[in-house]
Amino acid sequence: MIFMSKLVNVFKRIVLGIWRLFTLTRSVVLNVLFVVFFIGFIAMLDSDVEQVIVPNKAALVLNLVGDLVEQKREVNPMDALLLEALDEKDEKPEVLLADVLTVIAKAKNDDRVQLLVLQLHGLRSAGLSKLQEVGAALIDFKNSGKKIVALGDNFSQNQYYLVSHADDIWLNPQGFMLLEGYGRYNMYFKSALEKLAINQHIFRVGTFKSAVEPFLRDDMSAKAKEANALWLNDLWQQYKEDVAKQRGFSVNNFDDSMADLLSKFTKADSSFANYALTNNWVDQLKTRAQMRSELIDRVGKNKKGDSYNHIGFKDYLAATTSIVSLDKKSTNKVAVIVAKGTILNGIQKPGTIGGDSTANLLRKARTNDKVKAVVLRVDSPGGSAFASEIIRQEVELLKAAGKPVVASMGTYAASGGYWISAPADKIIAAPSTITGSIGIFGMMMTFEDSLGKLGIYTDGVGTTDIAGFGPTQALTKGMSQLFQLRINKGYQDFISLVATSRHMTLAQVDAIAQGRVWSGKKAKVLGLVDELGNLTDAVVVAAKLAKLDTYDTLLIEKEPSSRNKFIQKLMGQVHLLANTRFGTFLGFAEHTTASELTSLGGVNAKPMTQFINQLQADFSKMNQFNDPQGIYTLCLACSAQ
Numbered sequence: 001m002i003f004m005s006k007l008v009n010v011f012k013r014i015v016l017g018i019w020r021l022f023t024l025t026r027s028v029v030l031n032v033l034f035v036v037f038f039i040g041f042i043a044m045l046d047s048d049v050e051q052v053i054v055p056n057k058a059a060l061v062l063n064l065v066g067d068l069v070e071q072k073r074e075v076n077p078m079d080a081l082l083l084e085a086l087d088e089k090d091e092k093p094e095v096l097l098a099d100v101l102t103v104i105a106k107a108k109n110d111d112r113v114q115l116l117v118l119q120l121h122g123l124r125s126a127g128l129s130k131l132q133e134v135g136a137a138l139i140d141f142k143n144s145g146k147k148i149v150a151l152g153d154n155f156s157q158n159q160y161y162l163v164s165h166a167d168d169i170w171l172n173p174q175g176f177m178l179l180e181g182y183g184r185y186n187m188y189f190k191s192a193l194e195k196l197a198i199n200q201h202i203f204r205v206g207t208f209k210s211a212v213e214p215f216l217r218d219d220m221s222a223k224a225k226e227a228n229a230l231w232l233n234d235l236w237q238q239y240k241e242d243v244a245k246q247r248g249f250s251v252n253n254f255d256d257s258m259a260d261l262l263s264k265f266t267k268a269d270s271s272f273a274n275y276a277l278t279n280n281w282v283d284q285l286k287t288r289a290q291m292r293s294e295l296i297d298r299v300g301k302n303k304k305g306d307s308y309n310h311i312g313f314k315d316y317l318a319a320t321t322s323i324v325s326l327d328k329k330s331t332n333k334v335a336v337i338v339a340k341g342t343i344l345n346g347i348q349k350p351g352t353i354g355g356d357s358t359a360n361l362l363r364k365a366r367t368n369d370k371v372k373a374v375v376l377r378v379d380s381p382g383g384s385a386f387a388s389e390i391i392r393q394e395v396e397l398l399k400a401a402g403k404p405v406v407a408s409m410g411t412y413a414a415s416g417g418y419w420i421s422a423p424a425d426k427i428i429a430a431p432s433t434i435t436g437s438i439g440i441f442g443m444m445m446t447f448e449d450s451l452g453k454l455g456i457y458t459d460g461v462g463t464t465d466i467a468g469f470g471p472t473q474a475l476t477k478g479m480s481q482l483f484q485l486r487i488n489k490g491y492q493d494f495i496s497l498v499a500t501s502r503h504m505t506l507a508q509v510d511a512i513a514q515g516r517v518w519s520g521k522k523a524k525v526l527g528l529v530d531e532l533g534n535l536t537d538a539v540v541v542a543a544k545l546a547k548l549d550t551y552d553t554l555l556i557e558k559e560p561s562s563r564n565k566f567i568q569k570l571m572g573q574v575h576l577l578a579n580t581r582f583g584t585f586l587g588f589a590e591h592t593t594a595s596e597l598t599s600l601g602g603v604n605a606k607p608m609t610q611f612i613n614q615l616q617a618d619f620s621k622m623n624q625f626n627d628p629q630g631i632y633t634l635c636l637a638c639s640a641q
Contacts, residue, residue, distance in 0.1 A: 052319040054110070054311055054316060054320070055310075055311060057114050057300065058309045059113070059115040060313075061311065062117065062313050064100065065093050067092070067126065068124075069095065069096060069351075070097055070098075070338055070340045071340040072350065073351025073352070074350045095123075097130050100134055101134065103317050104141050108141045117148075117150075117151065117295065118149070118163055119152065121153060121159070127410065127412070127432070128235055129409075129410055129430035129432045129433055132432060135161065135242065135246075138166075142165070142167070148167050149298075150163040153171075153175045157179055160177065160281070164246040169281070170282065170285070170291050171273050171277070171282040171284075172285070172286070173271075173285040173287065175272065176272045177281060179254060181255065182236045183232065184228045184232060187214060197449035197453055198445050198450055199475070200444075201443070202441065203442040204487060205487055205491035205515075207515065210224035211439075230517075231519045235432050238431055238432050238521070249280050295307075295310075332370065332550060332551040333368070334371075334548070334554070337361045337374060337556050339377065339379070339380055342380065342383040343384050343417070344387055345387045345628060353383070353391075355390040356387075356390065357558065359390050359391055363397075364556055365398065365556055366397060366403065371403065371554065372546040374542065375538045375539055376421070378409050378420060380414075381434075382634040382635055383416045383634050384631075385416065385440060385629075385631040386628055386629060388633060395420065404426075404542055405423070405425055405542075406427075406538045406545070407420075407426070408538035409421060409430065412434050412638050415437040415634050415635040418528070426538075426541050427528070427531075428531045428533045429524070430532065430533070431521040432520060433523070435518055435519075436516055436517050437517045438633075439514060439633065440631060441631075441634075444471070446474060447472055451472060498513070517635060
């Protein structure tokens, strides 16, 4: 038996040794193949990629695909490289606002660009403030004497805001367009939580702080409806005035009652395209072939002869961006730091605001001798109160170092977004910025009743009254009082911060706080912001505060690692390869996917998918919160749809 046991052990060792050798060999072979493939791939890029050239007398196609954002979320560059190489689409594409503004500004003075074509079927979400900035750039483009043509099968409300700036608007005769206005609708979970026997415990301050209402009610409270209606109507009025001005019709050419809508729709032969034409929302109804033919008449054919002479947004951006970074002569810098997304504790990736990561960027500006002033670009509905405070402290240190700070508000700068903006020397907001929401809340759920239905209970002994506190036990009256006291203190800290920074009394701040949301236009009247303007205006103000006659702007952001920089550079080569070697067609899209038409005036081809995504998004927002004390200053209502 002993001999047999030893023999079995020897046999096992031999088998394991062979397996390890096989595994090692397989790993080496795969790595060698990968290196050979990678080197060959690079060589192919170096030998075959042609430089993208802007054709003469061409149309620039502003074919934007994705969400219009202030800062792109961080994506693993290897994943992005594979998507580019395999010609796969990003599920959540984003378009950088700064890139759009840069392209339009360059095209204005580029003699090769004769015409700007707005092809926006892929444009998804975009806050009104961002649309207004792009709209202003389009107006500036037209002031150069060049024309803008907009074309499409369908126009969503966001898309149409930009489309309205065109000299000619063409819609497919079978197309769709309907301007439904702004609304704010939530899903409410009170009854569902009761059926699941989940006990929610809410601690808040602010009559209008409605962020937690979906867990407390089955409908929107009267106070929340009052507050939301105010800023939604303000934004909708701005939208209507802007569009009416560009189209040259009355601001009353909107908001048909259902009876009027049905009457007009019937007269338009029950066609949304005819309805849009009758309302003067579009200029002509054209098929895709007719659109293409008209554009060929204006700028000629492309080299292949199958479409009009044009270049797309991404290629034009790449072709007009210098690869070599030139050192600017001025030693005076106005630093721009973008704070975009939900505010969370710790280090976070771009696209989300981390208390530590954003504080590090502000500290970097403070220790840079060339930086004389800082613009904090805020596009956030808030989040963690603790993380907001960490960022605020760094803003104060910048000011103490003699470097003026200007807060520039984007689409949102509410709750925590206002917390980090308040201490700035100046606050500049867009008229349509959603801001305020000065309030605070805490929330936790306990599952003792849910577990009890399954026969699961928690019991034990501790040395204090609070020992063993957790989600599997009922919240005691004492703990409830403790949390509410902390929330009350947090609210007092918030309004004290605002009162000190804005030179107001506590009573004055409290009267316009209470969690209430305001538009940037109204916030200026209330004293919550100093001026109305955009990021460029904020940079000018910052330079004036620093008494700078000459200066350059410096974007301070998280720097990618050397590995990621290499991959990103490779990505640029892959993009060129995809658009030259394989001849990507950048004219009018022959096929429009459902994902590219996620918003057709409120009509969605996949309502169940929309419902599930919304449900998942609502719970994901709550699940990502990581404030160490569970205290949040967040405006969940700060979005119009």
